[in-house]
Amino acid sequence: MIDIRSGRWASARIVQTFNWKNDIWPAGSTLASYEDGEADQSFMELKQALxxxxxxxxxxxxxxxxxxxxxxxxxxxxxxxxxxxEIIPMGRENPGDRDEQFIVVRVGNTIVEFTMLNVGGSSSFPTELVSRQVDRLRNAQRP
Structure with a gap:
């Protein structure tokens, strides 16, 4: 599950960090490119694992x-x-649990992961930004 969402077995991958205004917790995205059919297979394995x-x-x-x-x-x-x-208890001496949201999307032969981190609370990656980024990715793949 971790290897697939992070693009570990991809032919190429790019990782980006988002630093939000007025938020100390970062977000990120990983764009992973695969050979023909490998993105389909990896995504199917991710769904089975979940x-x-x-x-x-x-x-x-x-x-x-x-x-x-x-x-x-x-x-x-x-x-x-x-x-x-993915929620990880951080212990009594910390401000709360580590709560990390993952949105993983397949577009053709690419898989993109969007992640949002929070500790002691819960937050989500902006859906509108996910949609815009996925549209850009789809348009970039058109011949």
């Missing part, structure tokens, strides 16, 4: 963690899209 995965364990900068995965309604964009949150 159908059964409700949590996972990992290790990050702050040590070991357990993330809860919650699927959400995806915006009607691209050829197909999914949306979900």
């Amino acid at each position: 159908a059964s995965c409700r949590s996972y364990e990992g290790e990050g900068y702050a040590g070991k963690f357990k993330a809860t995965v919650a699927v959400e309604a995806a915006p009607p964009v691209g050829d197909e899209a999914v949306s979900f949150r």
Whole structure:
């Protein structure tokens, strides 16, 4: 699930960070380009993983963690899209749980991930911006 949403196996990928005005928590996007048919296959694997995965364990900068995965309604964009949150308890000494939203969209042979981070609250990547970026991506792929 993590490898697919981050474009790990893509032929090429670009990562962008968004710093919002009046918000200390960043957002981002990853645009991943695949060979013919590979984006379809990767997206199908992501949907299958989201159908059964409700949590996972990992290790990050702050040590070991357990993330809860919650699927959400995806915006009607691209050829197909999914949306979900990963919530990681940060412990009593922190301002709250890490709450990260992911919107992942396939457009042709590309997969784009939009992510919005928050700690101690919940926020979402602006749907209008997702729609505009996906439209630009679709237009760039037309011959």
